[in-house]
Amino acid sequence: MKKHGVLVVVGLVVAVTGWFSLPLLASIPELKLSTARGDVSRGAYLARASGCIACHTDVKGGGAPLAGGAPLKTEFGTFYPPNLTTDVQNGIGGWTLEQFAIALRHGVSPSGDPYYPAFPYEFYAGLSDQDITDLWVAFQTVPPVAQTSTEHQLGFPFNLRRSLYLWQAMFLDERLFAAEPDKDERYNRGKFLVESAAHCAACHSPRNLLGALDSGALYTGGASALEQEGNIPPITAKALTEAGWNELDLGYALKTGVKADGDVFGGSMAEVVREGTAYLQQQDRNAIAYYLFNRDD
Structure with missing residues (x-):
């Protein structure tokens, strides 16, 4: 019995030590972006393409731009997109550009907490230094809104945020986007929009039990992470x-929401079009369509 007691104590010590050592899995480099100046217009355009406006604005509820989005009800619990305005207390007004970049590329907040992958940083990791700087200066033009971000409502064990360090170590790929040198400009523009900025695989790919993408079945569809969306x-x-x-039909649908059969998009795709792709230049919508029809499945 005494031996068993010692083993239990040792096991508990190992478990506790492992739990508090999880932050060591986060390999966040000292970040210094290579760009000196951002482009506000390009950043605002990229924010639309990347879904920032759609997700972090409660349009139906009459919320202010980027002051916090409508709740996302999933099988893991309910996520609340936070306030991204320049409010110092409630938004990102107290952040630095480098902290913003670490959040986008590595999924870690300025306080050192890992973000849930409902925030698609696994795709934003592909953004270039210039992309991030442009987004940053665009966000600096957003008026501050003193609206507190709502805490996520998650049950056990998904409410154990520290465990996300392990999730990131297992599944987060932090490679920058790379154009394919043997492909033309339209193909690579479409690839950037689909694979990084617009993160199409986030919804159109199956995920495993831990919510990570099935990298071997990208774009093959699957059950929606959102409740009641099918x-x-x-x-x-x-x-x-x-x-x-x-x-041609796909490029048109990304502008209007009208599908090839004359029906219209519903659910979250309707929001993607209304708050995102409808604002893109036609050449970018066409590039998305071109890439999807010409990529190697």
């Missing part, structure tokens, strides 16, 4: 063609 359709070239889409 299944998200595949957007591989083969699936799109079989569903009656072509590049």
